[in-house]
Amino acid sequence: MDEPGIPHAQRSHVNFSLSSSLGNSLVPSPTLSINELVRQMWANGETVYHLGFGESRFPAHPAIVRALVEHASRQSYLPSAGIPELRQAVAGFHSRQLNREIRPDQVIVAPGSKSLLFAFQLALSGATVLHTPSWVSYEPQSRLFNRPVLRMPASPEDGHQLHPARLHRILRHSPYDQHLLILNSPSNPTGQMLEPALLEEIADICRREEVLVLSDEIYGLTAFGREHVSISSFYPEGTVVFGGMSKHLSLGGWRLGTALVPPGDSGQQLLQAVAKIGSELWSTASAPIQFAAVTAYADDAELASYVEKCTALHAARTRYLWRGLSELDISCAEPMGAFYLFPNFNHWRKPFASLGVQTSVDLARYLLEEWQIATLPGSDFGTPARELSLRLSTSYIDLETDQKAAELIEMASASANVEELLSSHHPGMNEVLARLKNLLSSL
Numbered sequence: 001m002d003e004p005g006i007p008h009a010q011r012s013h014v015n016f017s018l019s020s021s022l023g024n025s026l027v028p029s030p031t032l033s034i035n036e037l038v039r040q041m042w043a044n045g046e047t048v049y050h051l052g053f054g055e056s057r058f059p060a061h062p063a064i065v066r067a068l069v070e071h072a073s074r075q076s077y078l079p080s081a082g083i084p085e086l087r088q089a090v091a092g093f094h095s096r097q098l099n100r101e102i103r104p105d106q107v108i109v110a111p112g113s114k115s116l117l118f119a120f121q122l123a124l125s126g127a128t129v130l131h132t133p134s135w136v137s138y139e140p141q142s143r144l145f146n147r148p149v150l151r152m153p154a155s156p157e158d159g160h161q162l163h164p165a166r167l168h169r170i171l172r173h174s175p176y177d178q179h180l181l182i183l184n185s186p187s188n189p190t191g192q193m194l195e196p197a198l199l200e201e202i203a204d205i206c207r208r209e210e211v212l213v214l215s216d217e218i219y220g221l222t223a224f225g226r227e228h229v230s231i232s233s234f235y236p237e238g239t240v241v242f243g244g245m246s247k248h249l250s251l252g253g254w255r256l257g258t259a260l261v262p263p264g265d266s267g268q269q270l271l272q273a274v275a276k277i278g279s280e281l282w283s284t285a286s287a288p289i290q291f292a293a294v295t296a297y298a299d300d301a302e303l304a305s306y307v308e309k310c311t312a313l314h315a316a317r318t319r320y321l322w323r324g325l326s327e328l329d330i331s332c333a334e335p336m337g338a339f340y341l342f343p344n345f346n347h348w349r350k351p352f353a354s355l356g357v358q359t360s361v362d363l364a365r366y367l368l369e370e371w372q373i374a375t376l377p378g379s380d381f382g383t384p385a386r387e388l389s390l391r392l393s394t395s396y397i398d399l400e401t402d403q404k405a406a407e408l409i410e411m412a413s414a415s416a417n418v419e420e421l422l423s424s425h426h427p428g429m430n431e432v433l434a435r436l437k438n439l440l441s442s443l
């Protein structure tokens with residue numbers, strides 16, 4: 001607002017307008033927002049059962065912490081694509097994992113894979129195709145620079161399967177010349193995985209239609225339902241693989257993500273374009289974190305067994321909640337990886353409507369306000385507003401403090417029966433199930 005008659009030097013503010021590409025549709029990331037809201041409610045002394053935030057809570061492995069302390073005094077800017085030692089270590093790690101040679105010059109690191117996913121979308125022309133429901137940030141990132149997004153909806157009835165025929169149809173009818181396909185297996189929000197035969201079929205379509213795949217495999221090492229297979233094994237020339245330390249190593253706040261570009265000249269061109277974007281946005285991933293990450297990507301049996309232990313606990317906790325939901329007849333695909341469930345309450349559409357709950361946003365709000373259960377609405381992940389789906393994360397509940405998370409992993413190491421441990425050490429999860437039971441029987 002202008003302040004008429006007041007000289008410029010005495011005005012209390014400067015007039016400015018926000019960029020039109022931000023528009024009104026851009027909202028803060030829903031996952032970060034729900035976490036802040038729950039923290040605020042806890043600070044006010046309110047009870048909240050937190051199924052809203054996907055953050056692995058287990059302690060940072062001591063060997064990686066030691067490496068970070070050792071390198072804390074590293075203070076210089078580093079190369080945009082990452083230090084050679086780390087690119088070498090990440091290449092070695094993925095060569096072992098993928099069973100083929102990945103060269104260090106195929107690796108780029110950045111502060112989080114989120115930044116890399118943004119930079120790759122920015123670097124490439126065309127439209128982004130999303131298997132939906134999909135992670136909350138892919139579409140908002142595209143919207144920041146007006147990149148078109150084509151959604152490929154999946155249905156709750158068959159566990160949100162990706163149907164190659166649907167992909168084919170979308171590509172054939174698209175008005176755009178070039179496409180990126182973003183895949184995410186294991187998936188946030190559904191916890192589902194894409195099986196190898198399906199990946200092979202998708203790879204064939206993408207090769208024929210010249211579609212580049214951005215394969216977000218950040219949850220690859222938290223797979224438990226079946227072995228994680230990368231689409232890059234079937235389509236190495238057309239896949240960029242994303243990963244990082246946030247999930248299997250529980251180091252989200254350290255902000256270190258990785259991407260592997262295809263071999264050869266076109267991969268190098270792409271990597272250089274992304275490194276240039278990085279040089280203008282974040283300059284470099286933090287220096288001490290990069291040096292510590294060399295240890296995190298080393299060929300180390302003890303570290304690998306720690307990751308397996310954390311994944312086994314995520315698996316047991318997520319399956320425990322899934323079994324509880326199934327006993328209440330809540331429709332939900334059986335989880336295969338990560339720490340997510342994507343149930344839907346469509347069966348109770350009518351009684352919910354009489355409570356004013358018509359959309360997944362209404363449902364998430366109702367659960368928080370009336371039953372103190374924090375979740376995220378399915379529509380944040382691209383499902384139709386009226387589908388009564390929710391994204392539940394099991395990573396936080398009953399592990400609200402660092403101490404609880406450290407105790408659980410210690411107890412799991414000493415216990416022969418993890419299931420027993422769950423029923424006796426998961427009061428929050430049990431309370432959520434009891435509240436859902438009461439809620440459904442009240443409808």
Ligand SMILES: Cc1ncc(COP(=O)(O)O)c(C=O)c1O
Pocket residue numbers: 054111112113114115135184187188216218243244245246252255256257
């Ligand atoms: C599917 C998916 N991709 C990417 C990310 C971003 O991870 P990072 O911490 O590496 O930025 C997340 C984090 O929640 C995620 O769930």
